[in-house]
Amino acid sequence: MEAKVFQLDGSDAGRTVPLNEAVFGVEPNDHAVWLDVRRIQAGARQGTHKAKERNEVAGSTRKLFRQKGTGMARAGSAKSPIRRSGGTIFGPRPRTYDLKVNRKTQVLARRSALSRKAEQGQVSVIESFKLERASTQAVASLIKALDLKGARVLLLTNGHNPELYRSGRNVEKVRVKNASEVSTLDVIQASVVLIEEGALDGLVAQLSPSTAAA
Numbered sequence: 001m002e003a004k005v006f007q008l009d010g011s012d013a014g015r016t017v018p019l020n021e022a023v024f025g026v027e028p029n030d031h032a033v034w035l036d037v038r039r040i041q042a043g044a045r046q047g048t049h050k051a052k053e054r055n056e057v058a059g060s061t062r063k064l065f066r067q068k069g070t071g072m073a074r075a076g077s078a079k080s081p082i083r084r085s086g087g088t089i090f091g092p093r094p095r096t097y098d099l100k101v102n103r104k105t106q107v108l109a110r111r112s113a114l115s116r117k118a119e120q121g122q123v124s125v126i127e128s129f130k131l132e133r134a135s136t137q138a139v140a141s142l143i144k145a146l147d148l149k150g151a152r153v154l155l156l157t158n159g160h161n162p163e164l165y166r167s168g169r170n171v172e173k174v175r176v177k178n179a180s181e182v183s184t185l186d187v188i189q190a191s192v193v194l195i196e197e198g199a200l201d202g203l204v205a206q207l208s209p210s211t212a213a214a
Contacts, residue, residue: 002018003017004125005127006126017200022207022208024118026111027112032109033113037184047096051091051093057079062077113187114203117192122192123195124192129157139167140171148191152175155176155196156182156199158179158198179196180206
């Protein structure tokens with residue numbers, strides 16, 4: 001499997017690069033993708049929700065009226081959950097939503113997501129994302145030249161690239177990530193993945209089955 005190489009201005013570099021079959025050519029495992037996306041989304045939840053129960057609500061514990069002879073149902077504390085301003089029954093409490101997914105499964109999920117994009121022709125390679133200074137126009141011109149305006153585009157860089165990050169944050173639906181930090185969710189949310197040529201070897205080293213087994 002090969003991918004076309006483009007220059008930073010969007011012009012065709014006139015060549016292709018091979019995409020490693022161990023990362024971009026595996027049979028996608030949809031269940032592994034689901035598990036990893038579920039882990040990522042669960043971990044993003046704050047879990048700070050809290051409702052006061054009857055022992056935490058302010059108010060008197062005095063019996064509201066005598067037990068019998070009133071013609072009404074018996075009632076105790078005003079903090080009873082069935083009364084207005086009373087406590088909540090089994091209300092939410094602060095908790096963590098973190099889920100454990102094996103590292104091998106996480107790696108398989110990322111390989112599956114990248115393979116699906118490559119299979120659908122949604123992976124291209126950019127020679128270099130190096131910019132002398134931050135330039136929103138440079139990223140916007142690249143998106144326009146590749147006819148990707150309006151598409152969700154993921155730019156994967158070879159290492160930390162603050163100039164490109166600042167350049168892409170004002171371009172609609174464009175996201176910049178370090179290739180070594182990309183997640184399964186980042187890949188599947190993108191319509192097109194543009195990978196810096198220098199980042200390919202790092203992705204292969206990080207996601208190859210031999211690395212995952214280590």
